[in-house]
Amino acid sequence: MVRSTKSTESLADEDAFELLKADHQKVKGLFKQFKQLKQDEGSEADKTELVKEICEELKIHTQIEEELFYPAVREAISADEVGKDEDLMDEALVEHAGAKDLIAQLEEMDADDELFDAKVTVLSEQIDHHVKEEEGEMFPKAKRAKLDKQSLGAQMAARKAELKSTMSSKTSTRSPKAASAKSSSAR
Numbered sequence: 001m002v003r004s005t006k007s008t009e010s011l012a013d014e015d016a017f018e019l020l021k022a023d024h025q026k027v028k029g030l031f032k033q034f035k036q037l038k039q040d041e042g043s044e045a046d047k048t049e050l051v052k053e054i055c056e057e058l059k060i061h062t063q064i065e066e067e068l069f070y071p072a073v074r075e076a077i078s079a080d081e082v083g084k085d086e087d088l089m090d091e092a093l094v095e096h097a098g099a100k101d102l103i104a105q106l107e108e109m110d111a112d113d114e115l116f117d118a119k120v121t122v123l124s125e126q127i128d129h130h131v132k133e134e135e136g137e138m139f140p141k142a143k144r145a146k147l148d149k150q151s152l153g154a155q156m157a158a159r160k161a162e163l164k165s166t167m168s169s170k171t172s173t174r175s176p177k178a179a180s181a182k183s184s185s186a187r
Protein backbone atom coordinates (compact mmCIF):
# COMPACT_ATOMS: atom_id res chain seq x y z
CA MET A 1 0.00 0.00 0.00
CA VAL A 2 2.09 2.85 -1.25
CA ARG A 3 -0.78 5.01 -2.38
CA SER A 4 -1.70 7.00 0.70
CA THR A 5 -1.24 10.40 -0.84
CA LYS A 6 -2.51 10.97 -4.32
CA SER A 7 0.26 12.61 -6.24
CA THR A 8 -0.23 13.39 -9.90
CA GLU A 9 2.19 10.72 -11.04
CA SER A 10 0.11 8.01 -9.39
CA LEU A 11 -3.02 9.05 -11.29
CA ALA A 12 -2.20 6.86 -14.27
CA ASP A 13 -2.38 3.63 -12.31
CA GLU A 14 -5.44 4.46 -10.35
CA ASP A 15 -7.98 1.67 -10.02
CA ALA A 16 -11.56 2.99 -10.38
CA PHE A 17 -12.91 0.79 -7.58
CA GLU A 18 -10.09 1.61 -5.20
CA LEU A 19 -10.45 5.30 -5.88
CA LEU A 20 -14.14 5.24 -5.00
CA LYS A 21 -13.55 3.03 -1.98
CA ALA A 22 -10.94 5.46 -0.70
CA ASP A 23 -13.47 8.28 -1.08
CA HIS A 24 -16.04 6.27 0.84
CA GLN A 25 -13.57 5.64 3.64
CA LYS A 26 -12.58 9.26 3.81
CA VAL A 27 -16.14 10.53 4.02
CA LYS A 28 -17.07 7.91 6.60
CA GLY A 29 -14.13 9.07 8.67
CA LEU A 30 -15.29 12.68 8.41
CA PHE A 31 -18.80 11.73 9.51
CA LYS A 32 -17.26 9.90 12.45
CA GLN A 33 -15.34 13.04 13.37
CA PHE A 34 -18.58 14.98 13.23
CA LYS A 35 -20.28 12.52 15.58
CA GLN A 36 -17.38 12.87 17.97
CA LEU A 37 -17.47 16.64 17.78
CA LYS A 38 -21.17 16.53 18.55
CA GLN A 39 -20.59 14.28 21.56
CA ASP A 40 -17.77 16.46 22.86
CA GLU A 41 -19.88 19.55 22.27
CA GLY A 42 -17.31 20.95 19.92
CA SER A 43 -17.53 24.51 18.63
CA GLU A 44 -20.10 25.52 16.05
CA ALA A 45 -17.29 26.81 13.86
CA ASP A 46 -15.51 23.46 13.85
CA LYS A 47 -18.73 21.67 12.99
CA THR A 48 -19.55 24.09 10.18
CA GLU A 49 -16.05 23.72 8.79
CA LEU A 50 -16.11 19.94 8.97
CA VAL A 51 -19.49 19.72 7.25
CA LYS A 52 -18.23 22.02 4.53
CA GLU A 53 -15.44 19.55 3.91
CA ILE A 54 -17.87 16.61 3.88
CA CYS A 55 -20.10 18.41 1.36
CA GLU A 56 -17.18 19.16 -0.92
CA GLU A 57 -15.91 15.59 -0.85
CA LEU A 58 -19.37 14.26 -1.58
CA LYS A 59 -20.05 16.70 -4.39
CA ILE A 60 -16.88 15.64 -6.17
CA HIS A 61 -17.55 11.98 -5.49
CA THR A 62 -21.11 12.02 -6.81
CA GLN A 63 -20.06 14.03 -9.82
CA ILE A 64 -17.30 11.67 -10.94
CA GLU A 65 -19.61 8.73 -10.37
CA GLU A 66 -22.35 10.27 -12.47
CA GLU A 67 -20.12 11.60 -15.22
CA LEU A 68 -17.77 8.66 -15.60
CA PHE A 69 -18.28 5.66 -13.38
CA TYR A 70 -22.01 4.99 -13.67
CA PRO A 71 -22.17 5.28 -17.47
CA ALA A 72 -19.20 2.92 -17.79
CA VAL A 73 -20.71 0.42 -15.36
CA ARG A 74 -24.09 0.63 -17.04
CA GLU A 75 -22.52 -0.10 -20.37
CA ALA A 76 -20.33 -2.92 -19.08
CA ILE A 77 -23.03 -4.73 -17.16
CA SER A 78 -25.68 -4.33 -19.87
CA ALA A 79 -23.70 -6.78 -21.95
CA ASP A 80 -23.57 -9.28 -19.09
CA GLU A 81 -26.65 -11.53 -18.92
CA VAL A 82 -26.21 -12.38 -15.25
CA GLY A 83 -24.94 -9.08 -13.95
CA LYS A 84 -27.32 -6.85 -15.93
CA ASP A 85 -29.16 -4.52 -13.56
CA GLU A 86 -30.77 -1.33 -14.83
CA ASP A 87 -32.71 -0.87 -11.59
CA LEU A 88 -29.57 -0.79 -9.49
CA MET A 89 -28.09 1.94 -11.68
CA ASP A 90 -31.31 3.97 -11.75
CA GLU A 91 -31.66 3.72 -7.98
CA ALA A 92 -28.09 4.92 -7.49
CA LEU A 93 -28.94 8.08 -9.43
CA VAL A 94 -32.11 8.70 -7.45
CA GLU A 95 -30.19 8.25 -4.20
CA HIS A 96 -27.58 10.74 -5.39
CA ALA A 97 -30.35 13.25 -6.02
CA GLY A 98 -31.51 12.84 -2.42
CA ALA A 99 -28.00 13.31 -1.05
CA LYS A 100 -27.39 16.34 -3.27
CA ASP A 101 -30.51 17.97 -1.94
CA LEU A 102 -29.31 17.60 1.66
CA ILE A 103 -25.84 18.80 0.71
CA ALA A 104 -27.30 21.93 -0.89
CA GLN A 105 -29.31 22.63 2.26
CA LEU A 106 -26.31 22.08 4.53
CA GLU A 107 -24.14 24.39 2.45
CA GLU A 108 -26.51 27.23 3.24
CA MET A 109 -26.46 26.51 6.96
CA ASP A 110 -24.28 27.02 10.00
CA ALA A 111 -23.94 24.53 12.82
CA ASP A 112 -26.15 26.57 15.15
CA ASP A 113 -29.05 26.45 12.69
CA GLU A 114 -32.02 24.31 13.60
CA LEU A 115 -31.89 20.78 12.17
CA PHE A 116 -28.23 21.11 11.16
CA ASP A 117 -27.14 18.06 13.19
CA ALA A 118 -30.18 16.07 12.05
CA LYS A 119 -29.43 16.77 8.42
CA VAL A 120 -25.81 15.71 8.82
CA THR A 121 -26.92 12.50 10.52
CA VAL A 122 -29.46 11.69 7.80
CA LEU A 123 -26.88 12.44 5.13
CA SER A 124 -24.42 10.07 6.81
CA GLU A 125 -27.08 7.34 6.86
CA GLN A 126 -27.75 7.87 3.19
CA ILE A 127 -24.05 7.63 2.46
CA ASP A 128 -23.77 4.41 4.48
CA HIS A 129 -26.50 2.96 2.31
CA HIS A 130 -24.80 4.24 -0.85
CA VAL A 131 -21.53 2.61 0.17
CA LYS A 132 -23.23 -0.70 0.95
CA GLU A 133 -24.97 -0.81 -2.41
CA GLU A 134 -21.92 0.14 -4.40
CA GLU A 135 -19.33 -1.95 -2.65
CA GLY A 136 -21.70 -4.85 -2.01
CA GLU A 137 -23.57 -4.99 -5.32
CA MET A 138 -22.46 -2.61 -8.02
CA PHE A 139 -18.70 -3.12 -7.80
CA PRO A 140 -18.92 -6.95 -7.92
CA LYS A 141 -21.23 -6.75 -10.94
CA ALA A 142 -18.94 -4.32 -12.70
CA LYS A 143 -15.89 -6.45 -11.92
CA ARG A 144 -17.68 -9.53 -13.26
CA ALA A 145 -18.43 -7.61 -16.44
CA LYS A 146 -14.72 -6.86 -16.82
CA LEU A 147 -14.94 -3.12 -16.63
CA ASP A 148 -11.63 -1.52 -17.57
CA LYS A 149 -10.90 -0.29 -14.06
CA GLN A 150 -7.46 1.05 -14.90
CA SER A 151 -8.29 3.43 -17.74
CA LEU A 152 -11.54 4.47 -16.09
CA GLY A 153 -9.69 5.03 -12.84
CA ALA A 154 -7.18 7.28 -14.56
CA GLN A 155 -9.96 9.36 -16.10
CA MET A 156 -11.74 9.60 -12.77
CA ALA A 157 -8.60 10.59 -10.90
CA ALA A 158 -7.88 13.34 -13.43
CA ARG A 159 -11.44 14.66 -13.28
CA LYS A 160 -11.37 14.55 -9.51
CA ALA A 161 -8.20 16.62 -9.36
CA GLU A 162 -9.73 19.11 -11.77
CA LEU A 163 -12.96 19.45 -9.76
CA LYS A 164 -10.99 19.78 -6.54
CA SER A 165 -8.98 22.68 -7.82
CA THR A 166 -12.04 24.51 -9.21
CA MET A 167 -13.88 23.95 -5.98
CA SER A 168 -11.12 25.15 -3.69
CA SER A 169 -10.63 28.32 -5.72
CA LYS A 170 -14.38 28.95 -5.49
CA THR A 171 -14.73 28.29 -1.77
CA SER A 172 -11.76 30.40 -0.75
CA THR A 173 -13.70 33.48 -1.81
CA ARG A 174 -17.00 32.41 -0.35
CA SER A 175 -19.41 33.48 2.36
CA PRO A 176 -18.22 35.66 5.24
CA LYS A 177 -19.83 33.15 7.61
CA ALA A 178 -17.54 30.41 6.35
CA ALA A 179 -14.54 32.73 6.56
CA SER A 180 -15.24 33.66 10.15
CA ALA A 181 -15.71 29.99 11.00
CA LYS A 182 -12.29 29.33 9.59
CA SER A 183 -10.53 32.05 11.55
CA SER A 184 -12.17 31.19 14.86
CA SER A 185 -11.34 27.51 14.53
CA ALA A 186 -7.72 28.16 13.63
CA ARG A 187 -5.16 27.89 16.38
Ligand SMILES: [Fe+2]
Binding pocket: 020, 024, 061, 065, 130, 131, 134
Ligand atom coordinates in the same frame (compact mmCIF):
# COMPACT_ATOMS: atom_id res chain seq x y z
FE1 LIG B 1 -19.76 6.04 -4.20
